[in-house]
Amino acid sequence: MSLAGKHIILGITGGIAAYKSALLVRLLVKAGAEVQVVMTPNAKEFITPVTLSTLSGKPVISEFFTANTGEWHSHVDLGLWADAMVVAPATASTIGKMANGVADNMLVTTYLSSKAPIFVAPAMDLDMMAHPSTTRNLSLLRSYGNHIIESRAGELASHLTGKGRMEEPEAIVEVLRAYFSRKDDLAGKKVLITAGPTFERIDPVRFIGNYSTGKMGYAIAQEAAGRGAEVTLVSGPVSIPAPVHPNIRIVNVESAQQMLDACEEVFPTADAAIMCAAVADYAPVAPSAIKIKREGNEPPVIHLVKNPDIARALGAAKRPGQLLVGFALETDHEGDNARAKLQAKNLDMVVLNSLRDAGAGFATDTNKITIFTADGRTVPFELKDKRAVASDIIDTMLSL
Numbered sequence: 001m002s003l004a005g006k007h008i009i010l011g012i013t014g015g016i017a018a019y020k021s022a023l024l025v026r027l028l029v030k031a032g033a034e035v036q037v038v039m040t041p042n043a044k045e046f047i048t049p050v051t052l053s054t055l056s057g058k059p060v061i062s063e064f065f066t067a068n069t070g071e072w073h074s075h076v077d078l079g080l081w082a083d084a085m086v087v088a089p090a091t092a093s094t095i096g097k098m099a100n101g102v103a104d105n106m107l108v109t110t111y112l113s114s115k116a117p118i119f120v121a122p123a124m125d126l127d128m129m130a131h132p133s134t135t136r137n138l139s140l141l142r143s144y145g146n147h148i149i150e151s152r153a154g155e156l157a158s159h160l161t162g163k164g165r166m167e168e169p170e171a172i173v174e175v176l177r178a179y180f181s182r183k184d185d186l187a188g189k190k191v192l193i194t195a196g197p198t199f200e201r202i203d204p205v206r207f208i209g210n211y212s213t214g215k216m217g218y219a220i221a222q223e224a225a226g227r228g229a230e231v232t233l234v235s236g237p238v239s240i241p242a243p244v245h246p247n248i249r250i251v252n253v254e255s256a257q258q259m260l261d262a263c264e265e266v267f268p269t270a271d272a273a274i275m276c277a278a279v280a281d282y283a284p285v286a287p288s289a290i291k292i293k294r295e296g297n298e299p300p301v302i303h304l305v306k307n308p309d310i311a312r313a314l315g316a317a318k319r320p321g322q323l324l325v326g327f328a329l330e331t332d333h334e335g336d337n338a339r340a341k342l343q344a345k346n347l348d349m350v351v352l353n354s355l356r357d358a359g360a361g362f363a364t365d366t367n368k369i370t371i372f373t374a375d376g377r378t379v380p381f382e383l384k385d386k387r388a389v390a391s392d393i394i395d396t397m398l399s400l
C-alpha cells in the first residue's frame with residue numbers, strides 16, 4: 001500500500017538531524033503524500049522554512065498566528081486533517097514536552113490535538129538519549145500508543161559515537177508505509193496476555209521475584225489492541241506506565257496463584273493467550289504474617305513450594321481453535337530448551353530470548369527473538385524495538 005493521498009504532518013524540532021528533514025519531505029511527497037510541515041522556532045536555526053515549504057508545496061507553520069495578517073493557524077483542524085503525524089527529528093526537549101503536555105509551541109499543541117497515529121524519531125546526543133528523563137519520557141509516549149522510531153547507534157554531531165542518530169528518512173517512510181498497509185487482523189478476537197514478574201510473599205515486606213519489567217508483554221498488549229483485539233492484560237507488579245487503549249483491560253495481580261486464577265477466568269472465552277510473564281517458579285510455603293526480625297534469630301530457612309505452571313495449565317485446557325503462545329528465556333541450549341517447552345506445555349509457538357544476545361531479555365527496550373512453531377518452523381528475527389517484536393510475534397501467531 002502506498003502513501004498516496006495520505007495527509008502527513010511532519011513536525012521538525014531543533015536538532016542537527018533537521019537537515020535530513022528536507023529529504024524526508026521529498027520522499028513523502030514522491031510517495032504521493034500531502035505533507036504539512038510544522039516547525040518549532042528552534043528548528044528554523046537548523047533548516048529554513050523556505051526549503052521545506054518549497055519541497056512540500058505548502059507554507060510551513062511555526063507560529064500560532066501569521067504575524068503580518070493575524071491569520072490564526074488552527075492546531076485542532078490540523079490535527080483532524082492528518083492521517084499521521086511524524087516528529088522527526090524529535091529532540092529530548094520536545095519529547096519531554098509531548099510526554100508532559102507542555103503545549104508552548106505549535107508543534108506540541110498540534111500533537112495534543114491530533115487523533116492520528118503519532119510517530120516519533122528521536123535524535124540527540126548519546127548521554128541525553130541515555131538519561132533517565134529521556135527514557136522515562138519515551139516510555140510515557142509509548143504508553144500513549146505513540147510509535148517510537150528508534151534512533152540508531154553511530155557517529156553523532158558531537159563526534160562521539162553511540163545511540164542517538166535519527167533513523168534514516170528512507171526507513172521512516174518505510175515505517176509509515178508498513179503502518180498504512182496494516183490490517184485490523186485481530187478485529188473481534190479476544191487475546192489474553194500475561195506480563196511482568198510475580199512476587200511471592202515471604203513476609204509483609206519481602207518477596208521472591210525477578211527482574212522482569214513487563215515491557216515486552218505491555219508492547220504485545222498495545223500491538224494486539226492496535227490491531228483490533230480485545231485484550232485482557234494480566235499483569236504482575238511493574239513500574240512502567242499502563243498501556244492506554246480502550247480495548248485493553250488490565251487485571252493487576254501479585255502472585256503466580258493470583259495470575260493463574262485471573263487467567264483461568266478469561267481463557268475459556270479467549271481466542272489466543274500469550275504467556276509473557278516471568279512467573280516465579282517457587283513460593284514460600286508459609287509466608288509469615290509478621291515481619292521476620294533479624295535480632296536474636298538464626299538466618300531463617302524458607303521452605304519453598306512449586307508454583308502452578310500457568311502456561312501448562314492453559315495448554316491442558318486448550319480447545320481446538322485456541323492458540324497458546326509461550327516464552328522461553330534461556331542462557332544455554334536455547335533451541336532444545338525452547339522446543340522442549342513447546343511440547344511440554346502444549347503450546348502452538350514459543351518465543352525464545354537468549355540472554356547471550358545483547359539487547360535481549362529483561363529491562364531493555366529492544367529484543368531479539370527466535371520463534372519455534374508447533375508446525376515445525378524456526379523463524380529468527382533481528383534485534384528490534386519491543387513494539388516491532390510484538391508485531392512479529394502477532395504476525396507469526398496469525399500464520400498459525
Ligand code: CTP
Pocket residue numbers: 194256275276277278279280281307308309310311312325326327328329341
Ligand atoms: N510460565 C507460566 N507459569 C510458570 C512458569 C512459566 O505460565 N509458573 C510460562 C511463562 O510465561 C513462559 C513459559 O511458561 O511463557 C516459559 O517460562 P520459563 O520460566 O522459561 O519456563 P519454566 O517452565 O519455568 O522452565 P525453567 O525456568 O526451568 O527454564
